[in-house]
């Protein structure tokens with residue numbers, strides 16, 4: 249008996265070329281990739297290998313130069329902007345590499361932001377946000393603004409926001425970059441729990457061997473190409 | 481919740497807009513003050529203009545014209561004794577109209593050119609025969625006698641003379657003067673009067689141009705029949721005279737019926753010029769304001785590119801981002817307007833008794849200005865100025881808001897910038 253696994257993400261022949269003046273930068277070349285619902289994938293590769301670019305394509309934040317990307321059964325290149333926005337809001341949780349929090353909102357309000365756009369009731373939002381902030385170890389810092397938090401604390405708020413509304417797919421770009429190994433392990437454990445308990449699909453980019461240890465599947469990128477793809 | 485159902489989450493849009501407003505205190509406060517001062521300038525300027533115009537119109541109406549004047553045809557071209565209206569008992573329609581609620585006050589007058597002679601000088605004036613009781617509240621003469629006594633009846637045989645005219649004639653109260661005019665037969669009519677009262681007005685031309693005596697006294701002096709030169713009447717609002725004008729014309733079809741503005745086209749065009757000036761003034765202030773507003777908002781939007789990119793990436797729709805900037809602008813406008821209204825009120829309130837402009841008024845008397853200027857704050861003007869700033873302000877914010885709602889390149893939030 250075979251169980252049919254629905255693909256959470258499907259990439260076919262995806263390439264991305266940035267033109268910088270006369271120079272063409274091939275950030276991604278001919279990527280074929282299937283990620284099933286419920287997988288826990290790590291993307292590794294040296295700096296400039298194309299991790300962020302790939303995550304952006306899958307998240308519908310950038311458009312592939314050639315190739316097709318399908319997320320949750322929908323072709324992203326065929327979607328208008330507002331539908332893409334809705335797909336991101338309802339379906340995908342993001343942790344960005346460089347800039348994550350709205351400066352004028354407190355940690356709790358940042359976590360509530362996505363839930364608010366989703367139309368979740370204020371009481372429910374608050375309960376969820378407090379709970380998740382506690383899980384990422386930020387109890388007592390709920391009312392601080394991003395500027396009053398350290399880089400690692402900000403990153404944990406961003407992870408909290410990405411997972412709080414339990415989206416089907418979470419794209420996390422170096423979520424542990426600013427964390428010590430203890431906090432990094434805690435965060436990874438939390439994500440793994442979420443993955444095994446409710447089947448959230450994770451794609452996490454990282455440089456960190458410690459993080460890769462949590463992966464169920466490890467994909468290595470080099471110069472915009474997949475050089476290895478193995479289940480662990 | 482299904483995709484495509486993102487609603488506008490006003491509470492988050494408001495919260496971010498409100499906090500964004502206070503991120504750059506200094507910039508926001510400058511903009512708020514500019515809006516407040518702009519509104520203040522608009523309200524003040526119109527209040528002064530309206531005050532001036534009201535005063536000019538009021539003094540023109542009070543001088544003798546009333547809101548509506550009725551004459552015999554031909555009188556206005558040649559204001560002499562030849563053109564008289566039949567007595568009121570002969571036109572019952574007009575008489576009953578004058579008794580209606582539309583008419584606040586009215587009076588009949590005889591008004592002829594004359595010459596006044598003292599021991600020292602001879603000066604041409606207009607002799608006006610009045611019903612002293614009925615002139616009260618209708619024309620200035622009813623409350624402008626500052627020395628001596630006002631006339632007591634239509635038979636009063638004393639004369640009221642203006643302050644300036646007394647000086648020119650080099651005579652005083654209670655002295656005698658002689659008035660000369662023409663009777664209906666073109667003979668010289670002459671009569672001596674004792675000066676019973678002196679009147680004082682803001683207008684030199686009025687003080688030197690008119691002398692007043694009892695209606696019947698003048699009638700006897702001129703040996704004339706029962707007719708009068710004019711009927712002047714006052715209604716409620718000088719801007720809304722058309723219905724009454726119609727009624728008066730049909731009640732006195734043979735007469736020449738004119739509103740104050742038809743009688744004084746100079747005043748009418750003055751009014752139009754003032755309105756135009758107010759509009760130009762509003763436009764200038766508003767252009768300056770909107771320039772600042774657009775600039776401030778664009779600067780803010782530019783500074784916030786990264787976070788705008790972030791909320792877009794998280795799935796906030798562009799319309800919500802547009803609202804975010806618009807609401808920030810609307811809050812700023814509303815607060816600025818509130819401050820502007822309070823400021824206007826605080827600065828105009830102490831001046832409700834008028835501003836002393838006697839130092840510059842001398843040159844403006846010709847136009848009917850008096851030496852104190854009463855700022856006239858009209859609800860209509862205040863509401864108009866507020867609405868104008870608000871509506872056009874929002875319109876001006878549309879461009880920065882639209883800029884914000886456009887897609888931000890994703891590198892803004894996913895690349896680590898060196």
Ligand SMILES: Nc1ncnc2c1ncn2[C@@H]1O[C@H](COP(=O)(O)OP(=O)(O)OP(=O)(O)O)[C@@H](O)[C@H]1O
Pocket residue numbers: 266267268273274275293294295296297298299300301302345891
């Ligand atoms: N907007 C852009 N314009 C030009 N080149 C770009 C742009 N974005 C990415 N690149 C290039 O594409 C390549 C892949 O970049 P990407 O950011 O995906 O790498 P990465 O694997 O995420 O690196 P890091 O580990 O440093 O985050 C790099 O060579 C980068 O310089």
Ligand SMILES: [Mg+2]
Pocket residue numbers: 299300301345421
């Ligand atoms: Mg990267």
